[in-house]
Amino acid sequence: MPLTGTFNRNMDEKSRFAVPKRLRDQLGEEELRSLYVAPGTECSLDLYSKEAFEKFADRVATMSPTRADIRNYKRLFYGQSERVELDSQGRIRIPDRLVSYAKLQKEVVLIGVHDHVEVWDATTWQQFLEKHSTDFDSMAAGVFD
Numbered sequence: 001m002p003l004t005g006t007f008n009r010n011m012d013e014k015s016r017f018a019v020p021k022r023l024r025d026q027l028g029e030e031e032l033r034s035l036y037v038a039p040g041t042e043c044s045l046d047l048y049s050k051e052a053f054e055k056f057a058d059r060v061a062t063m064s065p066t067r068a069d070i071r072n073y074k075r076l077f078y079g080q081s082e083r084v085e086l087d088s089q090g091r092i093r094i095p096d097r098l099v100s101y102a103k104l105q106k107e108v109v110l111i112g113v114h115d116h117v118e119v120w121d122a123t124t125w126q127q128f129l130e131k132h133s134t135d136f137d138s139m140a141a142g143v144f145d
Contacts, residue, residue: 001026003112008122011108015099016091019047023110023117024090027052037098038081043124045094045102047110047117053081055115094119 003026009017024032027049036053040046048056060077063070080101084092094104107122120128132139 001028002114003027003117005112007110009108009110011094011104011106014093015096015104016087016093017108017110018089018091019086019117020110021090023112024086026112027117032086034083034085035092036081037084037092037094037119038077039098039101040118042128043102043121045098045104045119047092047119048115052115 003023005020005022007020007023009020011017019035027035028051032049034050036048036050038046038048038053060074065071080097082095082098084094086092102119102121103124104119104121105123109120109122109125111118111120111125
């Protein structure tokens with residue numbers, strides 16, 4: 001089932017926030033105990049279930065190891081990615097290096113994006129919406145042409 005929805009959350013002083021039950025359920029694992037958090041694009045973070053992270057890793061493994069941009073991407077992506085445990089309240093703690101990477105403040109937004117969840121600083125997400133929402137029709141035309 002594709003991940004969908006937008007969820008506003010507050011991050012506490014320990015860099016923790018609750019992953020909504022609806023998203024946890026959509027991630028598809030019966031007893032979800034951990035997620036993988038990784039650097040995403042445009043100053044966001046990506047959250048993956050174990051299965052989705054393995055599928056992504058399988059795709060990346062097929063890319064040419066002789067290309068410098070691919071080697072550098074792998075170093076940056078895997079070097080910063082980390083498995084994080086869900087506590088009894090469904091919260092995860094984001095490592096400090098990824099909090100800095102995504103410039104996360106107290107208010108964060110979680111967005112279901114097909115096979116993963118994106119985590120955005122609320123202000124950055126609002127700026128993204130303002131910049132790109134008016135282009136939705138042309139984006140849709142380009143995707144489905």
